[in-house]
Amino acid sequence: MKQKIHLKAAAAVFLGAVMCALAFAPYNFSWLAWIAFVPVLLSLSADKGRFQPFIFWLAGFSLWLFSTDWFINIAFAAWIAAAAIMGVKWVLMYFALRFLHQKGIFFTFAFPIVIAGLEACQGFLFGGFDWNFLAHSQYRFLHLIQIADITGAAGVSFVVAMVNGYLADAVLITRRLIKEKPEINVKMLAKYGALDASLVIVIASVLLYGNFRIENEKLTEGPLIGIVQPDVPSTAKGIQVSYDKMLERLENQTALCRxxxxxxxxxxxxxxxxxxxxxxxxxCRSDSLPQKFYTRIKSLTEEFTLIAGAPYATLKIENQSLQFDKEYNSAVIFKHGRLLENRYDKIRLVPFGEYIPFGHIGWINDLIMHFNPQGLDFTIDRGNSLQRFRLKADSREILITPSICYEDTDAEFTKKSLHTKGEKSDLLLNISNDGWYVKFDGDGTARAGKEHYQRTAISVFRAVENRITLMRSVNTGISCMIDPLGKMINGYEAGNLPEKALNRGAVEGWFSDNIILCRRRSFFSWHGRWFSRIFLKVLIVIFAAIIIEKLWLKRNNKTEQNAER
Known part of the structure; x- marks a missing residue:
C-alpha cells in the first residue's frame, strides 16, 4: 500500500510538470498554468518517503528537457546541464513548501512566495536567464500582465501561483471537512473567509490596475521603422545558402522596405x-567576403540608415602575422553610405553558446567542447559598455536601444539599457539570429521551433515593464512589433510577411510600421526587480530556518540518546 502511495505521488508531480509544459508557447494552453501545480502541492500534503525529492528533481529535469529541446543541436551538454539545474529548482521548491506546509501556512500564501523566490534565483543564474517563468504562459492576456510595469513578470507569476495554492488548499480543506466533520464555528469561518478574501483582493486589484493602464496610458505615434527578416537556417555545418545568395536576398527585401x-x-x-x-x-583583398559585404552595403544605404548585426574584431600582430585579438557580437550602423564608428558590442553572452560557465576549469571546458557540434568553439568576448543610437527617422530624432539575441530576456539588464543618463529610449530594437532553432521536416523544409515562440512571449514582458515599443528583427522569425501595453501587433503599415505575427516563423520578408511612443517612465524602470528581491530574501530565510531546525533536532536527539545511556 505504501508503494502505491509513492507511485500516486510521483504521478501527481509528473502530471503537474506535463501541464506546466503545455501552458507555455508554442502550445499556449495558458489556462493549464492556473491548475498545473495543484496535484504537485497535494502530493506534499502527506509524507511520501525519502525518494520524493528525487521525484521532484526528475520532474523538473524532464520539464526543462522537453521545453528546451531546441537547444539539443547547438550544445547537447549545455541542454543536459541546464535541465539538471532546473531539476534542482524543483527540489528546492519541494523542501521549502513542505517546511511551510508543516508549519501550518496555507499553500495560497506559501506557493507564490516560493515561486517568486525561485524565479528570482533563476533570474540571477549565469548572469540572468529569465526563461519559462509562470508569467510567460500568460503573455496574451493584456489585463493581467499590466501589473508587470510595477512588479516585473514576477507579479504575474505570483498571481498564477496563488491561484494554484488556493485550489490545493480548497481540496485539502474539503477533504478535512468531509472526513473529520468538525464543528463549524466563527473562528473557522473567519480563517477560511480570509483565505477567500485574500485571493479575490489580489486578482481584482491586478485586473483593475490592468484595465486602468489599458484605458489611460498616453500613447502617441512615432516614426516609421523597417524590419527585414531573412530565412536562413543555420547548423553546425554552416548556413543553408551561399553568402552571395544571402546578401542578394537581403538587398532585395531591404530595397522593398525602403x-x-x-x-x-x-x-x-x-x-x-x-x-x-x-x-x-x-x-582584406578586394574580392574577399568582408570587402564584398562592406562595398555592397555602403552602396545600398546611400539614402537611409541600416542597423545590422555583424562580428567586430580588434587586431594584433603575433608571430609576424595579423590576427584577431578581441572578437565581439555587435550591432553596427551604415548611414548614408558610410560605416559609423558608433556600435554596440553584446554584453550579456549566451551561456554554453558564446561563453562556457566555469570554462577556465580545464575539464569542464573539455567536457562541454566534446559534446558541441563538431567540436566547434563559438566563444566570443564580452562588450564593456551600454550604447544607444541617436538617429533620425521621418525628420524626427529617435533614441534606440539595441539588444542582441537573448539580452532582452534579462529584465534587469534591459531596464538599465533603456534608461542610461536619466533619459528614456524611444525604441528597444532586438536583433537576433534564431536560425539555429528551426525544425526540419522529412522533406528538408524548415519550420519554426519552440524557441521562436518562447522568445517572443518573453519579449512581451520587457515592453510592459518599461512601457516601450519593442521591435524584433530575427533571422527565421519571429520578427514583429510589441507596443508598450504588451500587445503583439498583427499587420503593419507595409510589408510582405504574414499578417499574424506568430505566423512569421521560418519565412522571408519585411515590414515597416510606426512605433508607439510612451513618455511615462514606469515604476519598474526606476526600481527594477524589487518585487523579486523581496521574495528571494524570504526564500533565503526559509532555507536558513530549515537548516537551523535540522541542526536543532539533531542536537536534541543526540542529547536524548546520551541521557538514555
Whole structure:
C-alpha cells in the first residue's frame, strides 16, 4: 500500500510538470498554468518517503528537457546541464513548501512566495536567464500582465501561483471537512473567509490596475521603422545558402522596405558574416567576403540608415602575422553610405553558446567542447559598455536601444539599457539570429521551433515593464512589433510577411510600421526587480530556518540518546 502511495505521488508531480509544459508557447494552453501545480502541492500534503525529492528533481529535469529541446543541436551538454539545474529548482521548491506546509501556512500564501523566490534565483543564474517563468504562459492576456510595469513578470507569476495554492488548499480543506466533520464555528469561518478574501483582493486589484493602464496610458505615434527578416537556417555545418545568395536576398527585401518610406531599417544578428571594422576591412583583398559585404552595403544605404548585426574584431600582430585579438557580437550602423564608428558590442553572452560557465576549469571546458557540434568553439568576448543610437527617422530624432539575441530576456539588464543618463529610449530594437532553432521536416523544409515562440512571449514582458515599443528583427522569425501595453501587433503599415505575427516563423520578408511612443517612465524602470528581491530574501530565510531546525533536532536527539545511556 505504501508503494502505491509513492507511485500516486510521483504521478501527481509528473502530471503537474506535463501541464506546466503545455501552458507555455508554442502550445499556449495558458489556462493549464492556473491548475498545473495543484496535484504537485497535494502530493506534499502527506509524507511520501525519502525518494520524493528525487521525484521532484526528475520532474523538473524532464520539464526543462522537453521545453528546451531546441537547444539539443547547438550544445547537447549545455541542454543536459541546464535541465539538471532546473531539476534542482524543483527540489528546492519541494523542501521549502513542505517546511511551510508543516508549519501550518496555507499553500495560497506559501506557493507564490516560493515561486517568486525561485524565479528570482533563476533570474540571477549565469548572469540572468529569465526563461519559462509562470508569467510567460500568460503573455496574451493584456489585463493581467499590466501589473508587470510595477512588479516585473514576477507579479504575474505570483498571481498564477496563488491561484494554484488556493485550489490545493480548497481540496485539502474539503477533504478535512468531509472526513473529520468538525464543528463549524466563527473562528473557522473567519480563517477560511480570509483565505477567500485574500485571493479575490489580489486578482481584482491586478485586473483593475490592468484595465486602468489599458484605458489611460498616453500613447502617441512615432516614426516609421523597417524590419527585414531573412530565412536562413543555420547548423553546425554552416548556413543553408551561399553568402552571395544571402546578401542578394537581403538587398532585395531591404530595397522593398525602403520603398515604404522607412528611414531606419534593421537586419538581424550576424547577418553580416564578416567583421565590420575599417581597420580589418582595409587589410582584406578586394574580392574577399568582408570587402564584398562592406562595398555592397555602403552602396545600398546611400539614402537611409541600416542597423545590422555583424562580428567586430580588434587586431594584433603575433608571430609576424595579423590576427584577431578581441572578437565581439555587435550591432553596427551604415548611414548614408558610410560605416559609423558608433556600435554596440553584446554584453550579456549566451551561456554554453558564446561563453562556457566555469570554462577556465580545464575539464569542464573539455567536457562541454566534446559534446558541441563538431567540436566547434563559438566563444566570443564580452562588450564593456551600454550604447544607444541617436538617429533620425521621418525628420524626427529617435533614441534606440539595441539588444542582441537573448539580452532582452534579462529584465534587469534591459531596464538599465533603456534608461542610461536619466533619459528614456524611444525604441528597444532586438536583433537576433534564431536560425539555429528551426525544425526540419522529412522533406528538408524548415519550420519554426519552440524557441521562436518562447522568445517572443518573453519579449512581451520587457515592453510592459518599461512601457516601450519593442521591435524584433530575427533571422527565421519571429520578427514583429510589441507596443508598450504588451500587445503583439498583427499587420503593419507595409510589408510582405504574414499578417499574424506568430505566423512569421521560418519565412522571408519585411515590414515597416510606426512605433508607439510612451513618455511615462514606469515604476519598474526606476526600481527594477524589487518585487523579486523581496521574495528571494524570504526564500533565503526559509532555507536558513530549515537548516537551523535540522541542526536543532539533531542536537536534541543526540542529547536524548546520551541521557538514555
Amino acid at each position: 520603398q515604404s518610406g522607412a528611414d531606419i531599417i534593421a537586419w538581424p544578428e550576424t547577418m553580416i558574416p564578416a567583421p565590420m571594422n575599417k581597420e580589418y576591412i582595409d587589410c
